[in-house]
Amino acid sequence: MPLSQTPTAVDGAAAAAPATTPCEAQARTSCQRCHRRKKKCDRALPQCGNCRMARFPCSFLNDDQQTAAYPIAFVRSLEDKVRKLEDELAAVLKNAQAAARSDTMLEDQLMEPSGLEFPVLQAAVDQSPSQVRPITATTTLGDELRLLSLEAAAERHLGSASGISFAKLTQAVLRRLTPDRADFVFHKELEVESTQHLLSRSPVDLLGSSLYHGFDSSTAFHHPFFCGITLSDITDPQPSLADVQLPPQSHLQHLVDFYFAHSHTLYPIVRRREFEETLGTILSNPQDPAAQSPLWLFRLWMILAIGSTTYCSVALCEESESMLYYNKALGYMEDALGYGDMPFADADDEDIDATGIRQRNPLQPSTMAVPLHLLRLRQLSSKIVKSVYSNKRNANMPISEREAIIYSLHRELLDWRRGMPFPLPDTHPQVPHLSSNWYDFNYYMQVAMLYRPSPLFPTLDQARVETLGDAAGKAIREATTMHRQQRFAYNWLNLLALFTSTLSLTYATTARPENLAVVLRESKAIETLQLAIELFDTLSVKFSAAKNIRRMIEEIVARYTEIDSQA
Incomplete structure (x- = not known):
């Protein structure tokens, strides 16, 4: 189970604010100047309004320890700015490349081909109009991770630790699975009735129960976090709380x-x-x-x-x-x-009694041993994010210093895993964190976070790629073990954790320079990804986003299986 247990709620006021009102991030505490002067601080980042009006350097500008709450509307406004800059940069690069290279070389660039949707539309035309036809849309790993991370908690979507860039890199690496090195395209399919099928019905049929029977389900809020919330859940009268016994x-x-x-x-x-x-x-x-x-x-x-x-x-x-x-x-x-x-x-x-503290059995761990051990894991996770993904000195560090950081953090993770409280309290067979598999799952999750491409190590050597794949695969297997023991928590945080583990395994498998069929057999990546499909299939009962993720992994596994059978 991932570390943070309190996802950030959507700021309704920010989401409903007019477009002219800028959305701002807010710090969780007042700045030092407002605190000393006992003035109300608006906690706006990167500097508060009082300091900005007084033209005084706000303490927020130099405080890298300050945490903040980011409304989703604020994050979306940042994304819009980044998207506009990327479009402008892409246009400039495209013009420069067109002048320097022939059109036949453009297909090798890491850009989406404009004619990508043509085969999809052609396939739809070839089908019989009397059949139930799927409406097909394309998606990418980055799109799905963006939707999953942003819609529930904005903090999970910010910064290089969010994994969005890594998802895009994995999407690019999947070109190796296509015969002509074209983009590996994922399809979303929505089953709808054809127009001919609807027109063949009588007006009575259209106004009958066949059309409106599913009205409640059709008005569901299609949200990856809250799945299955329908209009009747809001409009139907709720029982009086006074009658609740x-x-x-x-x-x-x-x-x-x-x-x-x-x-x-x-x-x-x-x-x-x-x-x-x-x-x-x-x-x-x-x-x-x-x-x-x-x-x-x-x-x-x-x-x-x-x-x-x-x-x-x-x-x-x-x-x-x-x-x-x-x-x-x-x-x-x-x-x-x-x-x-x-x-x-x-x-x-x-x-503890009136006379003092009774001596405990030294072999029996304290009841605070488990929460303290979990607190240590949260501290290590924050340390990895700060040292590997948010260190401003990364670009100027020598390789030896970067390797020392990775080695030190990996050593701390090993010490944390070996220091697991033992024996664990045996109070209920379905509590996840009272099983050693839960500690293994979190250990491998953090190791994968440590070794995947990051600002500290943008490119990986073969040893790091193998370590990444091994850690991600074992994290999926530990989650499957808890799933079959009925100990796994089917929550949004675990859905996000499994998706990032699956991305890490896919990248580590596809990016290795050896023969891909040999890599698939040695790493057992196909078998591990099939376990991930099993988990996503179960999670799709609660989260609609898991259905799309499962379908994407199935397409990757199908291509892996085809390559393995051809070897």
Whole structure:
């Protein structure tokens, strides 16, 4: 499971703002000058409005540690600017190349041929009009990754660590799979009824249930993050929250157990013993003052909401129940906040009494061992992004210094993997991070992130390409193992992680200079990509974007298989 667990929400105000209002990124904290002067800071990047008005150098200009929230509208405006500059540059290069070379040499340039769509249209014309014909559109690996990364969290789409440039590079490398070294084209197919089929129906048929039966599904929001949200989900009246009752005790206990097995091991913010005592009071005597406490009612419904959400991510259940619990919890939030802060639970509080701290078994890890180990992984991931993808000194570094950075980070990843808490808590068989496969999956994910083409190493030697392919393939296999153990979390972050791993494996397989058929047999890339197809097929139940990704990988595997059979 990837590291960040809180995707950035779309800024509705920014998305709805007029085109004349510029969208800006906002820092998460005030600048140093506004903080010292106790003035309200607008936190605009690259410098705040107060400093800009005073013509004073804002601390944001020199702060490389500052994190920010980027509205999707802001990122799209940046993309528009980059796209215009790329078009202008492409036009200049095209004119220069036309003057220097003959037209027969232009097809070797890394540009999309203008006649690429002709075979697609011709294939559609050749079909019988009475058949159900697909409308075909072309797409690329970069387009799919852009859609997947941008629509859910803008931060994942920014910078060289996003993988967009790497996806474009992988798309270019796939030219090796085509006989004439032309672009490897992926097709999106949307099955629709032909015009002849519609016109053959009577007006009664057109106005009957055959046309409007699927109206609810046709008005679905086709969003790669939220799949299957229909118009009726918004317009249908929702049940009153006052009528929402606690679920049956067996189901309630299941959600509570899963919360403490999954989320509590990551964020220990509630004392389980105290919570279970209060829960028993609520169930046995609902009129008890403790059972009427807004603070405990807020905690109870929020725990049910989180437990239901995390379980649904593993079991691929629909999440209407968790949303109902969440809305119920929000009804108590304002009164609960009046009780003051809700501090984190003391680590290992079961070993603390009035006389002091009881000695633990030295072979038994602390209950804080897992969250601390995961925190260390997040720190390593940030370090890789900063040192490999965001280091401004990359262009001026000698090769030896660059190799030292890679070696040091790889050593830290090895130490992290070898330092996994052992034994892991055995609280629930479906919790992902309570399995050693989860730690292997994240280790190989970070190794692939470390060795793929980056600003630190734009070009890779054969050893690095082999390391990249090995790490990406093992990450996919570990994810498949968790999938078959019913431990894999089918969330957007894992979908993005699997797609980037698949890109890394495809690049590492196709870019190697050896005979491609030999590489395919030695690396078992076809078998590994078939495992990835299995995962994307399962993820497509929840995410519509996974369907397109699965189809693209199937086309690559089909070409790999053809090359392997011809050898």
